Amino acid sequence: MSSLIFLRNTQRNTMNIQEIKQSFRTNKPILIYDPERENEVDFVIPNSCLNNSTLHFMLQYGKGLLCCAKDQDILLQEGFFPLPSNHQDPFSTNFFIPVDHHSVHTGIGIEERIKTLQELDHSCSISNFMYPGHVSLLGGIGLHNRKGHTEASLEICESAGFSRTATIIELLDERGDTHTVSYAKKIASEFQLPFCSIQDIYATMIQNKTFLRVTSQANLPTEFGNFQVVGFHNEIDQKDHFAVIKGDITSGDILVRIHSECATGDVFHSKKCDCRDQLTQSLQLLEQTQKGVLIYLRQEGRGIGISEKIKAYSLQEQGVDTYDANIILGHKADERDYAVAAQILQALHIQRVVLLTNNPSKREGLQKYGILVVKAEEVLGAITPFNQRYIETKVHRFHHQIPLKSSGGSNESF
Numbered sequence: 082m083s084s085l086i087f088l089r090n091t092q093r094n095t096m097n098i099q100e101i102k103q104s105f106r107t108n109k110p111i112l113i114y115d116p117e118r119e120n121e122v123d124f125v126i127p128n129s130c131l132n133n134s135t136l137h138f139m140l141q142y143g144k145g146l147l148c149c150a151k152d153q154d155i156l157l158q159e160g161f162f163p164l165p166s167n168h169q170d171p172f173s174t175n176f177f178i179p180v181d182h183h184s185v186h187t188g189i190g191i192e193e194r195i196k197t198l199q200e201l202d203h204s205c206s207i208s209n210f211m212y213p214g215h216v217s218l219l220g221g222i223g224l225h226n227r228k229g230h231t232e233a234s235l236e237i238c239e240s241a242g243f244s245r246t247a248t249i250i251e252l253l254d255e256r257g258d259t260h261t262v263s264y265a266k267k268i269a270s271e272f273q274l275p276f277c278s279i280q281d282i283y284a285t286m287i288q289n290k291t292f293l294r295v296t297s298q299a300n301l302p303t304e305f306g307n308f309q310v311v312g313f314h315n316e317i318d319q320k321d322h323f324a325v326i327k328g329d330i331t332s333g334d335i336l337v338r339i340h341s342e343c344a345t346g347d348v349f350h351s352k353k354c355d356c357r358d359q360l361t362q363s364l365q366l367l368e369q370t371q372k373g374v375l376i377y378l379r380q381e382g383r384g385i386g387i388s389e390k391i392k393a394y395s396l397q398e399q400g401v402d403t404y405d406a407n408i409i410l411g412h413k414a415d416e417r418d419y420a421v422a423a424q425i426l427q428a429l430h431i432q433r434v435v436l437l438t439n440n441p442s443k444r445e446g447l448q449k450y451g452i453l454v455v456k457a458e459e460v461l462g463a464i465t466p467f468n469q470r471y472i473e474t475k476v477h478r479f480h481h482q483i484p485l486k487s488s489g490g491s492n493e494s495f
C-alpha cells in the first residue's frame with residue numbers, strides 16, 4: 082500500500098458567503114451560474130432586499146422572465162396552485178399561477194411589482210392576491226431534490242440569513258440572446274456582483290445541513306474479520322446505503338474506502354472489472370489495521386444503474402470503451418456523486434480521512450463537501466485479459482492512478 086499524489090487540481094468551493102451577505106444587505110443581486118442543466122446565469126436577490134433601483138437594474142440587464150421563487154410546500158399551503166403542464170419542459174420548471182397583490186393597479190410597473198414581491202415575502206395567503214397577474218411564481222422542491230436556479234436561489238437566501246423568498250431573472254446578452262459565461266462574468270465584474278454556481282451552493286448546503294439518518298446497526302462477522310454494519314437512509318438519492326466499520330473510529334486519521342456498488346463484480350466475481358479485488362483488499366486492510374470504514378454506496382455502474390450498465394457492457398462487446406459506452410447511452414461518463422458519502426462520514430463524526438482509492442475524482446468529490454482527505458492510498462486489483470482494456474480506460478480516460486505493467490495484485494493468466 083503506497084501513498085498517491087494526485088496531479089489534477091482539487092475542486093474548491095469559491096463561493097464567499099460574506100461577500101454575498103454584503104451584496105444582499107446593500108440591495109445588490111448576485112449571479113448564479115448553472116453549468117450542468119441550462120447553462121444559464123440568473124440574477125438573484127432575497128425579496129426583502131429589493132428596491133426600485135435594484136429591480137430596474139435586474140430588468141434592464143437581466144431581460145429574462147422576472148420570477149419569485151418560494152418553497153412549493155408553502156405556496157400550496159397558502160392556496161397557490163401550479164400551472165397546467167404537458168410535462169414537455171426538459172428542465173421541469175415548476176411554474177405556479179402568476180399573481181399581483183390586490184392593492185396594485187395594473188401590476189406591471191416597477192413599484193407595483195415590488196409591492197407584489199414584498200407581500201409574497203410576508204404573509205402570502207392567496208386571498209391577498211389577484212390571479213393571473215404579472216409576477217411569475219416558481220415552486221422550489223429543495224436543492225437536494227433538484228439542482229435548479231429556483232432551489233439554489235432559496236438556499237442561498239437562507240445561507241445568507243434571509244427568508245426563503247427570492248426574486249430571480251435570467252441574464253440575456255446585449256441582443257437579448259443566450260449569453261456566454263464570459264459575458265455573465267463581465268457583468269459581475271463591471272457591477273461588482275458576487276458570482277457563484279449552483280454546485281457551490283449545493284456543496285455548502287451538504288456541509289451545513291443533514292439529509293441522512295442512521296436506521297440500524299448490527300455485528301457483521303465475515304471471512305475477513307468481524308465488523309459492525311450501520312445502515313443509513315437519506316433524502317438526497319432516497320436509497321439505503323451502509324457502512325462496514327472496524328474498531329474505534331472516533332479519533333485520528335481514519336482509513337476509508339468508498340466503494341461504489343458493483344453487483345456483477347462484488348457478488349458474482351465478474352472478471353470484467355477490478356471491483357471485487359478492491360472490495361476484498363479494503364476489508365483486509367481494515368482488519369489488519371483494526372480501524373477504518375468501508376462505505377458501500379448504491380451507485381451501480383458509475384451511477385447509471387444495473388440495467389444501463391449491462392447495456393454498456395453490450396456496447397463494449399462491440400468495441401466501445403466503458404467511457405464512451407456511458408456517453409452513447411445518454412449518461413455522463415461518471416455520474417457518481419459523493420454527497421451521501423460525505424454525509425455518512427459526518428454522521429460518523431469523521432473529519433480526516435485516509436482514502437483507499439486510485440481515483441482522483443473520488444478525493445475531489447469528498448473534499449468539495451468539506452471532508453479533509455489527508456492522503457490517498459492505492460488499492461490495486463489484478464489485471465487480467467478480461468479486464469485489461471477496462472483498467473486501461475480507467476487510467477487513460479478517467480485518470481485513475483494505476484500502474485499498468487505491474488498491477489500489485491495477484492495477476493491471473495488465462
Ligand SMILES: [Zn+2]
Nearest residue numbers: 343346354356
Ligand atoms: Zn465492477
